[in-house]
Amino acid sequence: MPDRTIVCRCEDLSLEEIRELIDQGFKSIDEIKRISRCGMGPCQGRGCRQIVAQEIAAATGKKLDEIEMPKFRPPVKPVKLGILLGGEKEDE
Amino acid sequence: MSKKADVVVIGGGVHGCSIAYHLAKKGYKKIVLLEKSYLASSGTGRSAAGIRHQFGTEINIRLSATSVKMMENLAQELDYPRGIDLMQGGYMMLAYTESQLEQFKTNAALQNSLMNAGTRILTVDEILKIVPTLNTEGVVGASFNEKDGHVDPFHVTQAYADAAARLGVEIMTRTEAVDIRVAGGRVTGVVINSGEVIETPVVVNAAGPYGALIGKMVGLDIPLYPERHQILVTEPLEMFLPCMVISFTHGTYFKQTPHGSLLLGVGDPEHEVKDFNEESTWQFLEDVARKITYHMPVLKKVRVVRQWAGLYDMTPDSQAILGKTGVEGFYLDVGWSGHGLQLGPVVGKIMAQVISGEEPDIDISVMNLERFKTGALIPEPACV
Numbered sequence: 001m002p003d004r005t006i007v008c009r010c011e012d013l014s015l016e017e018i019r020e021l022i023d024q025g026f027k028s029i030d031e032i033k034r035i036s037r038c039g040m041g042p043c044q045g046r047g048c049r050q051i052v053a054q055e056i057a058a059a060t061g062k063k064l065d066e067i068e069m070p071k072f073r074p075p076v077k078p079v080k081l082g083i084l085l086g087g088e089k090e091d092e
Numbered sequence: 093m094s095k096k097a098d099v100v101v102i103g104g105g106v107h108g109c110s111i112a113y114h115l116a117k118k119g120y121k122k123i124v125l126l127e128k129s130y131l132a133s134s135g136t137g138r139s140a141a142g143i144r145h146q147f148g149t150e151i152n153i154r155l156s157a158t159s160v161k162m163m164e165n166l167a168q169e170l171d172y173p174r175g176i177d178l179m180q181g182g183y184m185m186l187a188y189t190e191s192q193l194e195q196f197k198t199n200a201a202l203q204n205s206l207m208n209a210g211t212r213i214l215t216v217d218e219i220l221k222i223v224p225t226l227n228t229e230g231v232v233g234a235s236f237n238e239k240d241g242h243v244d245p246f247h248v249t250q251a252y253a254d255a256a257a258r259l260g261v262e263i264m265t266r267t268e269a270v271d272i273r274v275a276g277g278r279v280t281g282v283v284i285n286s287g288e289v290i291e292t293p294v295v296v297n298a299a300g301p302y303g304a305l306i307g308k309m310v311g312l313d314i315p316l317y318p319e320r321h322q323i324l325v326t327e328p329l330e331m332f333l334p335c336m337v338i339s340f341t342h343g344t345y346f347k348q349t350p351h352g353s354l355l356l357g358v359g360d361p362e363h364e365v366k367d368f369n370e371e372s373t374w375q376f377l378e379d380v381a382r383k384i385t386y387h388m389p390v391l392k393k394v395r396v397v398r399q400w401a402g403l404y405d406m407t408p409d410s411q412a413i414l415g416k417t418g419v420e421g422f423y424l425d426v427g428w429s430g431h432g433l434q435l436g437p438v439v440g441k442i443m444a445q446v447i448s449g450e451e452p453d454i455d456i457s458v459m460n461l462e463r464f465k466t467g468a469l470i471p472e473p474a475c476v
């Protein structure tokens with residue numbers, strides 16, 4: 001297998017795959033996320049969001065700050081259901 | 093500037109895309125689909141992705157059983173290489189009272205007699221064989237259909253959109269219908285946000301939670317309002333939960349997706365906002381944590397990674413409004429509340445039949461708009 005530049009580690013998506021999706025018309029982070037699961041893994045896009053935004057900007061000729069960022073959806077960090085109940089400890 | 097179309101479909105959710113595809117398949121040449129954001133951006137993309145046979149009215153049973161069959165073959169029919177992630181592991185509906193169990197028995201009998209659905213009533217022992225970690229305190233039985241399950245909403249929608257586009261449908265995303273022109277009691281065109289007018293004799297309102305706003309454009313009062321519902325997603329886990337579990341008593345449902353993460357939902361119609369607000373709340377996190385760990389204490393250790401909110405498009409009886417209206421050429425496919433994703437395939441086909449003047453495969457006349465005046469509401473007992 002040829003070398004792949006991995007963009008989204010959680011879902012194992014490469015730069016080539018992301019570029020192909022942009023090429024097929026998925027031109028926002030949300031659209032790419034929904035069709036490929038990019039950014040839906042445990043890191044919630046912290047690793048890949050910026051790279052995808054850059055790729056969209058490059059492909060559409062927009063400025064980076066014109067690329068719409070996905071909505072912040074709590075929680076910011078993965079948290080145990082038990083902790084939300086107030087019962088569990090984080091390191092159990 | 094203006095252009096011409098045979099049909100304009102408003103809304104790029106699963107219903108709009110399915111209608112456009114089925115119309116194109118019938119030979120309609122010039123179809124335009126308008127989507128103000130991107131495809132599946134509203135209800136469709138925010139659903140719990142469940143499909144089921146287990147309804148309690150004849151109309152929903154006929155529609156849903158037919159739609160599940162269509163899903164089983166959809167990726168091939170539409171030649172969609174990504175697949176639609178169909179997983180059929182069942183829906184288990186928990187009964188906490190004898191009268192609830194009686195209702196499930198009645199529903200199951202109707203499902204089996206009308207559509208040979210294969211729904212079974214389970215004892216508590218049988219429930220525990222399928223989901224050993226479930227807290228069955230207070231449970232008296234359950235209704236179960238192993239052919240119920242999961243599909244990926246984005247892929248189902250995209251599959252219809254791609255197939256429609258191949259048949260010549262023009263899909264205009266980031267394009268909003270802002271007005272509809274009516275003359276002499278019939279539709280003549282749709283104005284889009286650029287100011288352009290698309291002349292057309294037929295407009296289909298498949299705008300989901302925004303359907304009442306579209307109705308106003310032709311002077312129709314559609315009793316449709318948005319209601320927020322929320323979902324929470326956990327980290328992916330090894331597969332351990334084969335089926336969706338639902339409790340109407342608690343307003344809860346949870347399942348494991350093919351990808352491994354758990355999807356947890358609680359319906360709270362009493363407190364949820366009834367406007368176009370799609371923000372998630374902290375209160376929901378706590379509510380879900382409490383209710384779902386009650387059903388399944390082992391989940392206390394599972395980590396939540398994400399949360400989202402979406403809008404049900406609600407009507408007074410929580411059932412859809414389908415078909416013709418008093419305005420010639422103006423058709424409705426709205427009001428699916430929390431169960432419309434799964435019905436996208438079958439309803440798209442039926443709407444295409446209705447629009448082209450054919451006898452539809454399934455008689456949908458009970459879902460008419462007039463029922464809210466005549467009082468002939470649809471008494472569906474199996475909705476979350």
Ligand SMILES: Cc1cc2nc3c(=O)[nH]c(=O)nc-3n(C[C@H](O)[C@H](O)[C@H](O)COP(=O)(O)OP(=O)(O)OC[C@H]3O[C@@H](n4cnc5c(N)ncnc54)[C@H](O)[C@@H]3O)c2cc1C
Binds near residue numbers: 102
């Ligand atoms: C939290 C939640 C869980 C759910 N769970 C399930 C489930 O498990 N199973 C199930 O079958 N169903 C479920 N549903 C219900 C299901 O999501 C909906 O019934 C279904 O997706 C409706 O599809 P639709 O195409 O009619 O509407 P939508 O998907 O809402 O599409 C309507 C589209 O119209 C567009 N639009 C609106 N106004 C305009 C305009 N003026 N111009 C252009 N475009 C416009 C919108 O942007 C939107 O994309 C759930 C819903 C929610 C919110």
